[in-house]
Amino acid sequence: MNWSAVAAIYRFEMARFFRTITQSLVSPVLSTSLYFVVFGAAIGSRIDQVEGVPYGAFIVPGLIMLTVLTQATSNASFGIYFPKFIGTMYEILSAPIGYVEIVLGYVGAAATKALFIGVIILVTSFFFVDMTILHPLVMVAFLILTCVSFALLGFIIGIWAKNFEQLQLVPLLVITPLVFLGGSFYSISMLPPFWQGVTLFNPVVYLVSGFRWSFFGTADVPVAISLVAIAAFLGIMLAVTAWIFRTGWRLKQ
Amino acid sequence: MSGIVEVDGLAKRYDGGFEALKGVDLSIREGEILALLGPNGAGKTTLISTICGITVPTDGAVRVGGHDVVRDFRAARRMIGLVPQEINLEPFEKVRDTVAFSRGLFGAPRDDAKVAAVLEALSLTDKAGSQIKELSGGMKRRVLIAKALSHDPKVLFLDEPTAGVDVELRRGMWEVVAELKRRGVTIILTTHYIEEAEAIADRIAVISKGRILLVEEKDALMARMGRKEMVLELSEPLDALPPALRASGLALGADGSSLRYVYDVHAERTGITRLLSDLQAAGIRVRDVTTRQSSLEEIFTGLVDHDAREAAE
Ligand SMILES: Nc1ncnc2c1ncn2[C@@H]1O[C@H](COP(=O)(O)OP(=O)(O)OP(=O)(O)O)[C@@H](O)[C@H]1O
Ligand SMILES: [Mg+2]
Numbered sequence: 337m338n339w340s341a342v343a344a345i346y347r348f349e350m351a352r353f354f355r356t357i358t359q360s361l362v363s364p365v366l367s368t369s370l371y372f373v374v375f376g377a378a379i380g381s382r383i384d385q386v387e388g389v390p391y392g393a394f395i396v397p398g399l400i401m402l403t404v405l406t407q408a409t410s411n412a413s414f415g416i417y418f419p420k421f422i423g424t425m426y427e428i429l430s431a432p433i434g435y436v437e438i439v440l441g442y443v444g445a446a447a448t449k450a451l452f453i454g455v456i457i458l459v460t461s462f463f464f465v466d467m468t469i470l471h472p473l474v475m476v477a478f479l480i481l482t483c484v485s486f487a488l489l490g491f492i493i494g495i496w497a498k499n500f501e502q503l504q505l506v507p508l509l510v511i512t513p514l515v516f517l518g519g520s521f522y523s524i525s526m527l528p529p530f531w532q533g534v535t536l537f538n539p540v541v542y543l544v545s546g547f548r549w550s551f552f553g554t555a556d557v558p559v560a561i562s563l564v565a566i567a568a569f570l571g572i573m574l575a576v577t578a579w580i581f582r583t584g585w586r587l588k589q
Numbered sequence: 590m591s592g593i594v595e596v597d598g599l600a601k602r603y604d605g606g607f608e609a610l611k612g613v614d615l616s617i618r619e620g621e622i623l624a625l626l627g628p629n630g631a632g633k634t635t636l637i638s639t640i641c642g643i644t645v646p647t648d649g650a651v652r653v654g655g656h657d658v659v660r661d662f663r664a665a666r667r668m669i670g671l672v673p674q675e676i677n678l679e680p681f682e683k684v685r686d687t688v689a690f691s692r693g694l695f696g697a698p699r700d701d702a703k704v705a706a707v708l709e710a711l712s713l714t715d716k717a718g719s720q721i722k723e724l725s726g727g728m729k730r731r732v733l734i735a736k737a738l739s740h741d742p743k744v745l746f747l748d749e750p751t752a753g754v755d756v757e758l759r760r761g762m763w764e765v766v767a768e769l770k771r772r773g774v775t776i777i778l779t780t781h782y783i784e785e786a787e788a789i790a791d792r793i794a795v796i797s798k799g800r801i802l803l804v805e806e807k808d809a810l811m812a813r814m815g816r817k818e819m820v821l822e823l824s825e826p827l828d829a830l831p832p833a834l835r836a837s838g839l840a841l842g843a844d845g846s847s848l849r850y851v852y853d854v855h856a857e858r859t860g861i862t863r864l865l866s867d868l869q870a871a872g873i874r875v876r877d878v879t880t881r882q883s884s885l886e887e888i889f890t891g892l893v894d895h896d897a898r899e900a901a902e
Contacts, residue, residue: 434663
């Protein structure tokens with residue numbers, strides 16, 4: 337195991353993040369604030385409470401998930417796509433490192449950035465709403481698992497992508513809709529029965545539900561199922577990544 | 590005795606079906622400078638990329654320092670430094686940071702003094718804090734070399750290190766290469782500048798269409814294949830060669846004031862003595878004599894052309 341290589345990649349990726357720290361932080365904080373204004377203030381004044389939780393607080397876990405998912409995916413996909421694009425990949429491929437080091441470095445850094453932004457949003461939301469987190473440890477566990485597994489998804493997308501359009505495609509076409517339809521801003525129980533059934537095929541539902549449970553103790557699906565779902569997702573991502581490196585798919589000629 | 594790099598029956602077929610390497614065997618000796626010459630598309634970069642792990646071989650094997658580059662890639666790659674043909678660098682990174690990054694990537698502990706020394710050796714000290722995008726093309730190439738040297742490789746691959754580098758800088762790089770050789774580093778370089786191979790290589794390998802045509806000591810190669818040309822300036826011009834001299838292999842210059850004679854330095858008889866006495870017998874007076882040895886370039890072009898003709902037949 338070449339730990340100094342992991343550290344080199346990790347540090348390099350974090351340096352890119354901190355070089356553009358203002359952009360990296362301003363946009364998620366700003367958009368979260370907008371969500372609070374639009375959903376929390378405008379809609380919240382009519383909805384009042386969902387499952388005993390004030391609407392403004394109810395949307396906090398979903399908002400964090402929305403940002404963390406997108407950030408983890410896009411950061412990781414960009415992180416590995418960019419060296420392919422400008423050609424610096426040659427050095428990674430010719431270095432005495434296996435895929436474990438590459439994944440730890442790139443995915444670790446992308447997950448860290450997403451976690452960082454998640455925490456900032458959590459802190460921001462305390463300015464808008466009053467709430468207490470019932471199960472902080474479970475919350476942290478969910479957050480980290482989400483960061484890591486979606487950073488892995490982003491990593492796979494970055495290796496798969498052949499151009500910048502493809503790089504944007506999956507986050508735009510898949511992730512954002514899944515998060516919006518995943519109960520971020522409403523409870524599943526508010527939907528008609530047919531749509532409730534359909535929603536259960538959306539993996540993000542399990543994430544948001546479990547994450548919300550760690551805040552307020554209420555959930556759309558049992559928290560154990562949420563944990564199993566996210567663990568299974570992580571397992572699938574790891575398996576795909578291992579396959580990519582075993583075959584050199586889209587990395588080596 | 591086996592070499593520090595052993596290439597054994599290496600073949601590479603790209604996804605499109607193109608065979609870039611067709612069974613390459615090559616043994617590189619520890620501490621030598623090997624120049625890999627060949628026309629565009631010969632397979633030089635493919636050969637280097639396959640040794641360094643950037644492309645996957647279709648067949649054959651490579652060992653570096655006794656370590657198989659696929660099975661035992663960590664040990665093999667730790668010994669290797671690679672300077673790629675294309676200038677691939679992260680534009681916003683600082684020179685110092687990118688060299689330190691390479692060092693870390695190759696598993697060496699952080700060492701700021703070492704990084705500074707490498708930059709110094711490549712005359713990059715005053716650019717250490719600059720971003721890559723602020724550098725000129727020649728400087729970027731030197732940054733690539735600095736990255737490759739950051740972890741003290743035993744074997745260094747230089748894929749056209751002096752392409753697009755001015756004459757003065759090229760000499761500077763030759764000095765860097767010579768200094769590395771003194772420190773015991775084995776160097777493999779590709780180049781299109783024959784004078785570069787002539788100036789710094791110990792041995793020369795010629796590759797064309799995915800095959801190694803020849804590997805030989807540079808001096809021996811030049812001597813073995815070296816033909817010499819002798820030009821005799823005449824005191825008085827001739828209209829035509831006198832009959833007595835027709836069989837001698839002499840050629841009369843265009844204006845009739847010089848004679849050209851081509852001979853092989855290593856032949857049993859060069860025919861020079863005979864020629865001179867024939868000239869005297871014919872009453873031709875010689876004003877001046879010059880000789881010229883053919884360059885590696887001519888040897889190389891001859892070899893590749895010959896190969897192309899054979900392939901066409
Ligand atoms: N990724 C690739 N896919 C398909 N064919 C390739 C690929 N890379 C190189 N080739 C082909 O393999 C052959 C050898 O290419 P290579 O880059 O090794 O040549 P080279 O000797 O380095 O040439 P040059 O002097 O121009 O750098 C060429 O015909 C090239 O078109
Ligand atoms: Mg090349």
